[in-house]
Amino acid sequence: MSDRLNLTRCPRPFDxxxxxxxxxxxxxxxxxxxxxxxxxxxxxxxxRGLILREAEWLEAxxxxxEAxxxxLLSVAGDDPEGDPRTALRQAKxxxxxLAALMDLGGxxxxxxxxxxxxxxxxxxxxxxxxxxxxQEIRRGKLxxxxxxxxxxxxxxxxxxxxxxxxxxxxxxxxxxLICLFDETRYDRDAYHEARASxxxxxxxxxxxxxxxxxxxxVFRTDLRLRPDPAVTPVAMPMEAAERYYESLGRTWERAAYxxxxxxxxxxxxxxxxxxxLTPFVWRKHLDFAAIRDAHDMRLRYREHKGxxxxxxxxxxxxxxxxGGIREIEFFTQTRQIIAGGRDPDLRVRQTVTGLxxxxxxxxxxxxxxxxxxxxxxxxxxxxHRVQMVADAxxxxxxxxxxxxxxxxxxxxxxxxxxxxxxxxxxEEVHALTEEFFAPDSPRQSAEPAPEFGAQITARxxxxxxxxxxxxxxxxxxxxxxxxxxxxxxxxxxxxxxAFDGFLEGLPAGVQLFSLFEANPQLIDLLVDIVSVSPDLAxxxxxxxGVFDAVIGGDFFAAWPGPEALTDALARRLSRExxxxxxxxxxxxxxxxxxFRTGVHLLRGxxxxxxxxxxxxxIATASLAGLFPEVVAEFARKHGAPPGRGAAVLxxxxxxxxxxxxxxxxxxxxxxxxxxxxxxxxxxxxxxRTYYARLTQALVAAMTAPMAEGRLYEMDMRLRPSxxxxxxxxxxxxxxxYQAEEAWTWEHLAxxxxxxxxxxxxxxxxxxxxxxDVLAKPHDAATVLGEVAKMRARIAAAKGExxxxxxxxxxxxxxxxxxxxxxxxxxxxxxxxxSTPDGIAAAEQCGLLDERGAKTLRDTYLRLRAxxxxxxxIADGAIDxxxxxxxxxxxxxxxxxxxxxxxxxxxxxxxxxxxGRCLDTILPEPEESA
Numbered sequence: 001m002s003d004r005l006n007l008t009r010c011p012r013p014f015d016x017x018x019x020x021x022x023x024x025x026x027x028x029x030x031x032x033x034x035x036x037x038x039x040x041x042x043x044x045x046x047x048r049g050l051i052l053r054e055a056e057w058l059e060a061x062x063x064x065x066e067a068x069x070x071x072l073l074s075v076a077g078d079d080p081e082g083d084p085r086t087a088l089r090q091a092k093x094x095x096x097x098l099a100a101l102m103d104l105g106g107x108x109x110x111x112x113x114x115x116x117x118x119x120x121x122x123x124x125x126x127x128x129x130x131x132x133x134x135q136e137i138r139r140g141k142l143x144x145x146x147x148x149x150x151x152x153x154x155x156x157x158x159x160x161x162x163x164x165x166x167x168x169x170x171x172x173x174x175x176x177l178i179c180l181f182d183e184t185r186y187d188r189d190a191y192h193e194a195r196a197s198x199x200x201x202x203x204x205x206x207x208x209x210x211x212x213x214x215x216x217x218v219f220r221t222d223l224r225l226r227p228d229p230a231v232t233p234v235a236m237p238m239e240a241a242e243r244y245y246e247s248l249g250r251t252w253e254r255a256a257y258x259x260x261x262x263x264x265x266x267x268x269x270x271x272x273x274x275x276x277l278t279p280f281v282w283r284k285h286l287d288f289a290a291i292r293d294a295h296d297m298r299l300r301y302r303e304h305k306g307x308x309x310x311x312x313x314x315x316x317x318x319x320x321x322x323g324g325i326r327e328i329e330f331f332t333q334t335r336q337i338i339a340g341g342r343d344p345d346l347r348v349r350q351t352v353t354g355l356x357x358x359x360x361x362x363x364x365x366x367x368x369x370x371x372x373x374x375x376x377x378x379x380x381x382x383x384h385r386v387q388m389v390a391d392a393x394x395x396x397x398x399x400x401x402x403x404x405x406x407x408x409x410x411x412x413x414x415x416x417x418x419x420x421x422x423x424x425x426x427e428e429v430h431a432l433t434e435e436f437f438a439p440d441s442p443r444q445s446a447e448p449a450p451e452f453g454a455q456i457t458a459r460x461x462x463x464x465x466x467x468x469x470x471x472x473x474x475x476x477x478x479x480x481x482x483x484x485x486x487x488x489x490x491x492x493x494x495x496x497x498a499f500d501g502f503l504e505g506l507p508a509g510v511q512l513f514s515l516f517e518a519n520p521q522l523i524d525l526l527v528d529i530v531s532v533s534p535d536l537a538x539x540x541x542x543x544x545g546v547f548d549a550v551i552g553g554d555f556f557a558a559w560p561g562p563e564a565l566t567d568a569l570a571r572r573l574s575r576e577x578x579x580x581x582x583x584x585x586x587x588x589x590x591x592x593x594x595f596r597t598g599v600h601l602l603r604g605x606x607x608x609x610x611x612x613x614x615x616x617x618i619a620t621a622s623l624a625g626l627f628p629e630v631v632a633e634f635a636r637k638h639g640a641p642p643g644r645g646a647a648v649l650x651x652x653x654x655x656x657x658x659x660x661x662x663x664x665x666x667x668x669x670x671x672x673x674x675x676x677x678x679x680x681x682x683x684x685x686x687x688r689t690y691y692a693r694l695t696q697a698l699v700a701a702m703t704a705p706m707a708e709g710r711l712y713e714m715d716m717r718l719r720p721s722x723x724x725x726x727x728x729x730x731x732x733x734x735x736x737y738q739a740e741e742a743w744t745w746e747h748l749a750x751x752x753x754x755x756x757x758x759x760x761x762x763x764x765x766x767x768x769x770x771x772d773v774l775a776k777p778h779d780a781a782t783v784l785g786e787v788a789k790m791r792a793r794i795a796a797a798k799g800e801x802x803x804x805x806x807x808x809x810x811x812x813x814x815x816x817x818x819x820x821x822x823x824x825x826x827x828x829x830x831x832x833x834s835t836p837d838g839i840a841a842a843e844q845c846g847l848l849d850e851r852g853a854k855t856l857r858d859t860y861l862r863l864r865a866x867x868x869x870x871x872x873i874a875d876g877a878i879d880x881x882x883x884x885x886x887x888x889x890x891x892x893x894x895x896x897x898x899x900x901x902x903x904x905x906x907x908x909x910x911x912x913x914x915g916r917c918l919d920t921i922l923p924e925p926e927e928s929a
Contacts, residue, residue, distance in 0.1 A: 005032045005062065008106030013042020014409040022048045025055040033062055036105045043410040046391040050097040061098055065107065068098060069116055073123050084127045085208050089215035095120045100171065100388055103381075104410065110377050111352075113384070117169040122160070124209060124218050125177065126264035129153050132204035133265075141197040143190035153265035155182035156198050156235060158205075159274070160263035161225050161256055166349040170380065172387035172394075174220040175209075178260075182269040183237035195237070202235040220393065225256060238273045245280045255333045257281045258340075259349045282341040311426045313419060318383050319395035323426030323433075325383065328355075328376045331433040335363050344575060351376055362554070368432055375425045382422065385410045397422070453483070453496045460500075465509030474513040481520065485527050491885040498530035498537045498884075505541030512544045522547060525599065531886035532602060533873040543591055543709070555596055556605065562617040565593070569625035579633045583701055586626050587708035593618045598661055598872050601894075608865035608894050612658035619665055622702075622711060623648055623757040630701050634694050639681025643674030645759035646691055646728065647766055648698070651718045655752040656833045658864070660871040664713040665702070668720075668753075669695040672731040672762050691728035699727075718749050731762060735769045744786040747773060751824035752833045771830040780826055780847070781923075787822050788922040791815055803904060804878035806867040811915030813867065816860045819918060823847060835860055852917045859914040862906070865894040880904065 010032070013019025022041020023029065029037050037058075041048035051058065061068035075091040099116050102108035108116070133153045136142045145154045161176040163169050179202045186194040202223070210221040223234045227244040245253065257277060262270025311322050319325045332354040340346040343361060348354050352373050359369035383395055385407060398404045408415040466472050482499070489495035506512065516522050530537035540547075560568070572589055576582045597618065601611040627648060631641060652666035653659050673687035685693065695716075702711045720729050720737040729737075738750070750770055755763035794814065801809035808814055817835050823842025824832040832841050836857050843853040869891045870878050880888070880900050888900050897903040 005036065005105060005107055007032050007036060009104070009412045010035050011039030011043055011104050011410045011412050013038050014406040015042045018042045018045070018048050022051045025052045026058060028059045029062075032105070036101055039409070039412070040101060040104055040388075043406055044100075044388045044390075047097065047100055047388060050093055050100075054094055054097055057094060058097065061094070062101070065098060065102055069095070069119075072098075073119055075123075084124075084131050085211075085213070085218075086215055088124050088127065088209070088218045089213065092120065092124070092218045093216060096171070096391070100384075103171075103384060104388075104412075110380055114163070114168045114170070114380075117171070117173070118160075118164055118167045121164055121169055121175050121219055122263045125158050125160075125175065125205070128205040128208040128218075129156060129158060129201070129264050132201040132208065133198075135204065136197045136201050141193070141200075143193050143197075144186060152268075153201075154194075154198065155185040155266050155269055156201060157181070157265040157267065157270035157273070158263050159270055160261045162259060164263065165259035165261040166351065168350060168380075170387065171384040172391050174222045174393060176222045176225050177206075177263075178226045178241075179205075179223060179235040179265075180226075180238045180241055180270070180273060181235055182266060183239055195233075195235075198235045199233045206234070227253075238269070242273070242276055245277060249280050251337075254281050254337060255330075258333050258336055258347075261349065282337075282344075282347060311423060311430070313397055313423060315399040316397045316426070317395050318379055318386065318397060321426075323428070323430035325376065325379045325395070327429055327433040328372050328379070331372065331436055332358065334436075339363060371428065372432060375429050378421075378425055379429075382407075382411070453486075453493070456496055456500050457483070460503060463504050463506070465503060465506035465512075468508075468510065471509035471513060474517055475509060478513060478516055478523070482523055482527075485523055489527060489531050489886075491531070494884050495527060495531040495886070498533070498886075499527070502526070502530050502537035502541045505538050506544060507542075512547065515547055528602065528886070529599070531884070532890055533884065533887050543595075555599075559606075559610070559614060562620055565617055565621035566624045569621050573625060573629055579629065580706070582626070582629050583704065583711075584706055584708045586622060587706065587711050590618060590622050590711055591708070594661065601868065601872060602890060604893065608868040609658075609861075611868055612660065612864070615659035615661065615663065616654060616657045619654055619659055619663070619712060620650065620756045623650075623665070623667075626701055626711075627698060627757040630698050631694065634697050635679075635681065637681060637683050638685050638690060638693075639679035641671070641694070642676035642679050642687040642690055644672040644762050646671035646694065647758035647760075647763035648756050649763075649766055650754045650756040651749055652715075652752060654756065655754040656835065657754070658834065660868050662871045662875050664715045666715045666718050667756070668716065668718060668734075669698065669728045669758075670731055670734050670762065670766050671728055672759075672765065688726070688728075688730070691730075692726055695728040718746075720746075731765055731769075734766065738769055738773045742773075744778075744783060745790060747778070748783075748787070748818065748821040748825055750774065751821045751838065754833060774825065774830045775828050777828065778825055780845070783822050783826055784847075784921065785923055785925070787818050788925045790818060791918070791922060792925045802877055803908065804880065806863045806870065806878075809911065811859065811911035811913070811918065813860060813863045815918055816856050816863075816914060819856070819921070820860075835864075848917065848921055852921070855910075855913050855917050859910040862895050862910055865896075866891060866903075866907070869894045 019038035019042025023034055023038040025041075026034070026037050037051060041051050072091045072095050075087055095116065099108070099113050103110075103113045130150055130153055133142065133156060134147075134150045137145050137147065137150060137154065142149075142154050149155075157180055159165070159178040159180065161178060163173055164175045164177075169175070181195075181198045183191060183195075206221045206223060209218040211217060223229070226232055226234070226236060227241055227248075257274070258281065260274060262274065316322075317324060329351055332351050335358050336346045336348070336354055339361075346354070346357055346361065346363075348357055355364070355369040355373050355376075358364045359366045382397075386394060386397065388410065389406065398407055404419070405415055408418045411418065460466055461472070466475055483496075486492060486495045486499055516526075526540070529540060569586065569589055572585050573582045576585050594615070597606070597611055597614045600606040600614075601608070606614070631645075635641065646669055649655070649668040649670055650666070651668060653663055654665050654667070669691065671687075671691040673691075676687060678684050678686050679690050699714045699716070702714050704710070716727060719727070720734060720742070738747070742750075750773055753770055755767055794808070795810070798808045801807070801812065806813055816839070819842065820835040820838025822838075823840075823845060824838040826845050826847070827841035829841055832838055839853050839857050839860070842848055843850065848856070866878075869887075873883070873887045873890070878891070883891070883900070892899060892903055895903055895906070897906055
């Protein structure tokens with residue numbers, strides 16, 4: 001063999017005589033190989049025994065380690081007829097010896113070492129399972145199964161848990177398996193016989209792996225991670241296991257399934273089971289309650305194992321003790337559980353990979369990830385060498401100086417340096433992880449004086465959110481901080497009442513209170529929000545999950561823009577294979593972005609114009625993202641859309657690209673069947689009927705009150721012929737109608753129209769029709785006369801509105817918008833959609849002078865800013881007497897006025913001036929006949 005192994009380190013013999021014995025057993029060894037064998041055999045009695053037994057095989061193995069490993073893995077082959085017990089034990093000895101030498105010499109990385117051990121565990125488990133099931137089949141004990149079913153083990157699967165599931169087995173690891181079977185493979189009458197047979201096969205498999213014989217053992221096998229192991233058999237039906245997790249599953253079981261993997265038997269069935277278990281493991285909302293659960297688990301482990309003492313090195317448990325491996329694993333898994341329901345990228349099994357993704361996604365600092373990764377790898381190497389000494393399933397450092405010296409020799413390190421390094425690593429791991437699980441308590445403010453809100457706070461324990469002992473326990477820790485911050489508000493009593501409304505409306509509290517405890521800055525945000533409006537507080541209490549978005553990593557980042565929003569929603573929907581789940585996912589997505597937009601407006605991070613644009617882009621992305629899913633769902637029954645498909649034309653404020661927090665969506669659906677008379681599907685429909693029903697399906701998708709609420713209200717009255725016309729309009733009819741039949745007001749509405757979803761080619765043709773209509777000259781007197789009539793009809797029907805009305809009334813938003821549309825129509829500028837641009841176009845057309853344009857524009861922008869703030873607060877008219885200090889402050893800031901009195905006077909003056917301006921431009925409408 002070659003005398004060069006490219007070692008990066010080498011053990012030295014603690015027992016020189018033992019090292020010499022090992023070296024003598026391998027007279028073929030030279031150079032690095034000889035030193036490696038002597039060091040390993042002289043410091044590990046277990047490895048010395050393996051070298052003496054397998055010296056002849058080792059010669060070729062060290063010459064080509066990777067090829068030798070491949071050969072060992074192939075030993076656990078596909079022949080179910082042969083008894084695997086002897087062959088697997090020999091292969092295990094050789095895998096253990098080869099992995100140890102490659103590990104000690106630094107020729108393999110930690111990942112390669114643990115990968116080799118895990119790969120052999122997978123193959124060994126698979127062989128043992130097939131062998132055990134084959135025996136049952138040959139004896140006729142597994143009903144309905146024949147030789148062809150041996151490969152899939154008759155529906156039995158072993159889920160690898162823990163380190164085996166993650167591909168991270170340690171040197172002397174047990175293997176943790178959960179054995180389940182697919183009960184759907186068996187007839188009802190054969191179920192009990194099949195169950196008994198698969199239970200026997202599982203026991204035989206476990207015995208084949210773990211029984212100690214003259215040849216040794218393969219793996220100690222632990223089957224106790226299954227549901228309720230004290231009363232359930234070693235193999236369970238998948239349906240029963242799924243029911244258990246849905247109803248009784250605990251956080252530690254969720255954490256266990258982070259690393260779960262189908263490793264042997266019916267892999268396809270195992271993967272289906274894990275996919276079905278996804279909602280149990282990965283919650284849709286950020287799950288900060290998992291932190292407390294994980295912390296309690298850590299404390300129970302420490303108490304049970306006696307590993308909770310200080311770091312003293314002597315006898316310290318490298319796995320369960322302070323600063324140990326389990327601390328890093330819990331830290332990583334808990335972070336993954338918190339956010340993995342929202343971000344599938346976090347659903348990785350390996351600890352090091354998990355730390356890397358958490359850092360990449362902004363959940364932990366990159367330097368924390370790097371430090372814990374380095375410590376994790378160093379800890380695992382120490383763990384391996386502790387176990388190599390005697391092949392013992394131990395994680396404890398030596399308790400004697402002699403034991404430590406042996407460990408240092410096996411690691412090829414200086415004893416004093418090793419101890420110093422160990423202590424430093426353990427202490428840093430403890431410091432980094434303990435702060436996460438048991439952070440310093442929130443600011444210890446003295447609880448406000450008893451008289452502050454005593455009557456209100458006295459009723460809190462009766463609220464639904466505080467009825468569970470766990471929720472009450474968390475809230476009691478938060479209560480002093482919450483009350484202190486409420487008392488710091490501009491109007492403390494008002495803020496307390498608003499918070500009380502929020503708390504009363506919460507259906508449950510554990511998750512949200514845990515979120516606040518882990519992120520105390522959210523308390524400030526909550527106080528800000530509820531101080532603005534009890535209405536907004538009630539909304540939050542019903543949709544507390546939107547707080548997840550605040551700590552999702554980029555809540556305060558720059559606005560992504562419409563394309564990025566549409567892409568993000570499409571990715572979210574692609575992860576859902578059920579239509580109703582897609583609808584709910586769209587609602588959750590929309591609420592998160594609405595919440596973000598509202599918070600940015602509330603906190604002054606964006607102005608009213610920006611917020612209006614953001615709301616419109618959210619609505620556009622919702623339509624653009626959801627419409628293809630509506631089409632796909634409809635097509636399952638009725639076939640693909642006939643012809644070229646349909647486009648969604650946004651009208652009104654949606655088309656103009658400026659919405660508020662409670663806007664409806666005005667749309668028209670236009671299709672082009674392109675001469676195709678009907679769809680082709682299981683239930684074909686005539687083209688006109690097809691698109692009418694497709695449009696109704698879109699409306700239902702947007703407006704249906706599902707578990708996550710409504711998405712938007714939809715208004716389709718702007719379509720040709722209004723409510724009397726079909727809900728979907730053909731492109732041909734749309735073109736003809738606009739050219740020959742449309743009223744002036746319909747051409748006015750077209751100035752703000754914009755394609756927002758659907759077929760790009762149909763949309764381009766619709767936009768071409770729009771451009772053709774707007775490019776034609778219109779008589780100014782006719783257009784202005786029609787606007788004057790519309791102004792008069794609206795005033796007669798809806799009155800002048802109150803003093804704080806923003807939309808309806810003389811000189812207010814609707815009148816100014818109508819006039820701006822007239823300016824856009826008369827200017828023949830198809831790109832002019834917004835009201836300020838329409839006013840500028842009217843000025844260019846000579847309809848009003850610069851002063852008049854400024855009057856209308858300034859009035860409109862102030863009214864729109866007021867509307868933006870008002871709709872964020874409540875869905876009704878502004879009442880300054882009940883507005884509250886927070887709401888009043890918001891409205892004044894958005895409108896650039898110092899106080900409500902000044903704002904009221906300014907509104908009156910502005911709208912009067914705008915009304916007079918319009919009076920001079922618009923002709924007096926003629927009396928109706």
